[in-house]
Amino acid sequence: RRREKNIASTVTNRLPQKMLDLLNVAGELGNKLGWEIYAVGGFVRDILLGRPNLDLDLVVEGDGIFFAKELVKKLGGRVKAHNKFKTAVVILENGQRVDVATARLEYYEYPAALPTVELSSIKMDLYRRDFTVNALALRLNPDRFGQLVDFFGAERDIRNKTIRVLHSLSFVEDPTRILRAIRFERRFDFQIGGQTMRLVKNALNLKLFSKLSGTRVMHELQLIVSEEDPLACLNRMQELGIMEAIHPLLKLHKERIQVLIELAKVHNWYKLLYLEQSVEPWKLYFLGMTMGIKNTQIKQVTDRFHFTQREEREFLQLREMIHEALIQLMSWREGKSKLSRLYSILHPLPVEGVLFLMGKSRKEHIRRNISQYLARLRDMEIEITGNDLHELGIEPGPIYSTILEKIMAAKIDGQVETKKDELDMAQECYARESAKEDKADES
Ligand code: ATP
Structure with a gap:
C-alpha cells in the first residue's frame, strides 16, 4: 500500500461545519454498507487550493445509486438516479447538491502469458x-x-501550479480537454506543463478540433465565458489559434479581441452594479466573437455549434436588432435627441444586446447614455394601467397600448410626473386619437 498523506486538519479548517457533517455522515454510511467512499475532483482540488467549493462529487466503491438512496433516508431530500451510468444526483433538504458515482472493481486481461490484473476501482475512476x-x-x-488518494502526483502539480494530463492520448480521446486546460490554467493562474503543451500543439496540428461535436465545444465555451476573467482564456485561445481551429470564421483577430476586452469591462461593471439581474454571458461574448461575420455566412457558425433552430433564430434576430439599434444610435444626439427615443431604441433588446452596444460603442457619450438607460430608464414604470383607461370610459383595444406608450415616453422626457398628469394626458391622447379616426372615417 502506498503511503497516503492525511489532510484531515486542512479539510476541517477549510470547510464549513455543515459540509463536514455531510462528509462524516457519508463516510459512516460507507462503513455501514462496507464500501469505501471518496470525495473527488474539483472539490478536493479546491480544498488544497484554499478556494471554497461546495459542489460535492462522491465516488462509491459499491453501488452509488443505493448509497444515494440511503443517504437521503438519513438526511432527507431527493434522489435522481441514472441507471445507465450508475450515477445519482442527491438534492438534500437544505438545497445542497451531491453527485454520486459508482466505481467498480475491474479486471484487465492482458494478452499472452501476462496475468490478469485487478485495479482498484477508484484508480480507474x-x-x-x-x-x-x-x-x-x-x-x-x-x-x-x-x-489523500493521489496516484498521479496531483499534490505536487498543485504546489508547482501545473496543469498536466494523465497520459499522452488524453487530448486525442477528448479534445475539449484543451479548452478545459486553458480554463483551469487561467482561473488558478497555473501553467500548462511542458509535455502537456506539446500534446496540445500536437492535437491542434492533427486538426482534432475540426471533428469535435459542436454541442461539446459550445458547452466548454460557455464555461469559459462564465469564468471570472474570460478574456485571459480568450487571449490564450487566440495565442494557440484555437478559435480558427473550431471554425475558420471564428479567428480571434485583433479587432474582435479589442471589442471582447470592452465587453468584458462592461460585463464586470454590470455584474458589480446589478447583482440580482442575470446576464447570459455566452450571448454577450458570442456577439463579440462573431462580429464582422456576414449574414450570409453566420449560419456556418451556428451550424458548427449545432444550435437548435430556436437558438439560431434568436441569435440571428439579436444580431439583426443590434444592427438596427446601432444605426439608430448614430443619429441620437445628447441634449438634442429625446431620452424617450433612446428608450425606444434600447428597450426591445435583451440585456446582453444592450451591453454589447455599450461595449462596442467608441463614443463616450453613447456609453454614458446607455449606462443611464440601464440605471434609470429601463425599469421605469408609469402609474396608470389599462384599468384607469377603462374608468375614463375608453373602449379597450389597440389604442390602450398606444396611449400607455405615449405616457411612458412623456414620463421619460419629464413631461408628466404625477398620476394626475398621466390621467390628463391619457384623456388628451384619447381625444386626439379619436379625432384622427373620425377624420379617417370621413375621407
Ligand atoms: P469547476 O470548478 O469548473 O466546477 P470541476 O473540476 O468541478 O470544475 P466539472 O466540469 O464539474 O469540473 O467536472 C467534474 C469532474 O469531472 C472534473 O473534476 C474532472 O475530473 C471530470 N471531467 C469533466 N470533464 C471532463 C473531460 N472532458 N474529460 C475528463 N474528465 C472530465
Missing part, C-alpha cells in the same frame, strides 16, 4: 479524468477520514 489536479480523491470512511 480517477484515471479517466482530465488533469492530475482533478484526479484526487479524499477518503471519507471514519477510520481513514482525510487520507
Whole structure:
C-alpha cells in the first residue's frame, strides 16, 4: 500500500461545519454498507487550493445509486438516479447538491502469458479524468477520514501550479480537454506543463478540433465565458489559434479581441452594479466573437455549434436588432435627441444586446447614455394601467397600448410626473386619437 498523506486538519479548517457533517455522515454510511467512499475532483482540488467549493462529487466503491438512496433516508431530500451510468444526483433538504458515482472493481486481461490484473476501482475512476489536479480523491470512511488518494502526483502539480494530463492520448480521446486546460490554467493562474503543451500543439496540428461535436465545444465555451476573467482564456485561445481551429470564421483577430476586452469591462461593471439581474454571458461574448461575420455566412457558425433552430433564430434576430439599434444610435444626439427615443431604441433588446452596444460603442457619450438607460430608464414604470383607461370610459383595444406608450415616453422626457398628469394626458391622447379616426372615417 502506498503511503497516503492525511489532510484531515486542512479539510476541517477549510470547510464549513455543515459540509463536514455531510462528509462524516457519508463516510459512516460507507462503513455501514462496507464500501469505501471518496470525495473527488474539483472539490478536493479546491480544498488544497484554499478556494471554497461546495459542489460535492462522491465516488462509491459499491453501488452509488443505493448509497444515494440511503443517504437521503438519513438526511432527507431527493434522489435522481441514472441507471445507465450508475450515477445519482442527491438534492438534500437544505438545497445542497451531491453527485454520486459508482466505481467498480475491474479486471484487465492482458494478452499472452501476462496475468490478469485487478485495479482498484477508484484508480480507474480517477484515471479517466482530465488533469492530475482533478484526479484526487479524499477518503471519507471514519477510520481513514482525510487520507489523500493521489496516484498521479496531483499534490505536487498543485504546489508547482501545473496543469498536466494523465497520459499522452488524453487530448486525442477528448479534445475539449484543451479548452478545459486553458480554463483551469487561467482561473488558478497555473501553467500548462511542458509535455502537456506539446500534446496540445500536437492535437491542434492533427486538426482534432475540426471533428469535435459542436454541442461539446459550445458547452466548454460557455464555461469559459462564465469564468471570472474570460478574456485571459480568450487571449490564450487566440495565442494557440484555437478559435480558427473550431471554425475558420471564428479567428480571434485583433479587432474582435479589442471589442471582447470592452465587453468584458462592461460585463464586470454590470455584474458589480446589478447583482440580482442575470446576464447570459455566452450571448454577450458570442456577439463579440462573431462580429464582422456576414449574414450570409453566420449560419456556418451556428451550424458548427449545432444550435437548435430556436437558438439560431434568436441569435440571428439579436444580431439583426443590434444592427438596427446601432444605426439608430448614430443619429441620437445628447441634449438634442429625446431620452424617450433612446428608450425606444434600447428597450426591445435583451440585456446582453444592450451591453454589447455599450461595449462596442467608441463614443463616450453613447456609453454614458446607455449606462443611464440601464440605471434609470429601463425599469421605469408609469402609474396608470389599462384599468384607469377603462374608468375614463375608453373602449379597450389597440389604442390602450398606444396611449400607455405615449405616457411612458412623456414620463421619460419629464413631461408628466404625477398620476394626475398621466390621467390628463391619457384623456388628451384619447381625444386626439379619436379625432384622427373620425377624420379617417370621413375621407
Ligand atoms: P469547476 O470548478 O469548473 O466546477 P470541476 O473540476 O468541478 O470544475 P466539472 O466540469 O464539474 O469540473 O467536472 C467534474 C469532474 O469531472 C472534473 O473534476 C474532472 O475530473 C471530470 N471531467 C469533466 N470533464 C471532463 C473531460 N472532458 N474529460 C475528463 N474528465 C472530465
